[in-house]
Amino acid sequence: MIGLKTDFPIPSLEEWQIQLTKELKGEDPSVLERHDEIEGINYATYHYDLEKNSAEGFRRGNSISNDWHIATLIEVQDEKSANEKVIELLMTGCDEPIFDFRTNESANLDLLFKGIEFQYIHTTIITNSIETVYRIQQSIGSAYHGKIKYAIDPHVVGLDPIRKLAPLFSEKQTPFIVINGYGLQQTGANATQELAFSLSTANECLGVLLDAGMNIDQAAACIHFSVGITANYFYSIAKIRSLKELWSSIVDAYSPVHSCSKNCVITAVSGPMNKSLMDPYTNLLRQTTEGLSAAVAGANSLLIHPYTIASSHPSHELAERMVTNISLLLKEESYLHIVNDPIGGSYAIEQLTTQFSEKAWELFQETEVKNGVFSEECASMLQTLIHETANKRLTAVRDSKHLLIGVNKFANPSPEKVDYADVLNYFGLPHLILERELMTEKNG
16 A cells, blocks of 8 residues: 555655745735635635544534436426436436426426336425425325425425424424525525524524424434535535534534434535526536536535526527536536545645635625524615625626626627526525626626
8 A cells, every 4th residue: 555654755844845835936825715705715726734523523424435427408398398308318328316396386286296216316496385285295295205295495485384394294204494595695695694594594494394393313414505516616516515524513513413414415406697698618627617516525415407497498408418417427427426625634625614614604704793684683684795795796797807708708709699587586685697697797
């Protein structure tokens, strides 16, 4: 066996600094320092060591492997066509269909689920109706416990449905509350704001479930997280690792009996904010980078939306096929699914994680002082902060301080016809799509 510490002596910090000085060739070392105005953090582009060991705590993966589920969103409008699409997706690599019932809560389940072998896959159900949950539980949920989770957003339906569903899952816990950090990230929120929002929402839901008669182990098992990933590779990794650590701290404060209750179930989601409809072939690189960051950070599921999702004609065969292929390549070609915590030991990632954790915890405590994220005062504070951050993002792209190939740099000489769908909203804020905003400004 190679003795890395014996065969490769570990240099001291002074030796690192001497080498860096040589590499800079007379430039001031301050060029290695960075200030990110949007994220509100300062960091160096090199790191030597940190007191916090990456092998400790819940920054790491939650299992002995690093495997993740390849998720795909299916809108349940016509049951027959949705069923055919799911069957096709399952045959081409998807192993977690996400059924979105919000446009058809009364869908025929027998027709929709015909021929689907739920025992071999994982399934997520997005719904705003507790009746849909009851129907699916009676149809397939009880038979495939542990294979099906629900995505009910308390910021959409309110806390009362959460309270009403608690008895259904008190004996056999199933994740049914989604903490939609992705939705907030798509409005322009930075990592600190998304994390604080997610923690405050999840903590409030814990309280509701505890009041409904669950213990902390049962309540924690009913919550899962949706996290937005961006083209900033290191930030996305650090954000996911920070969420694991902070959620573990919150659950631990309630004194759970089982240590696994402190684990964090995460679906990482790549959205349209930084994607281009005018220059579609630039999106594949962004989506791959985003998928890679989620994979090495230890996300449980990866949902990469096709770049056309914000279009008024979102169905596009190539775009849909590519998002599944990204995960397949990360697994079958890079083997990232069998390497537990592949980013562990990176001082730069650990330093970013620490900064995000500290800033997010501080903002989370502010939300608690203002009675939690569901209070009008707290929501107003967060909306103001996020609106300011979204404006900073747009300004950075408008002024070319942040480059998006095909959007504000190296424009496609033969741009595709652009036809965006209506603007979506979340938490009282519009989704931010940078290309659309620049086009709107250009066209007056």
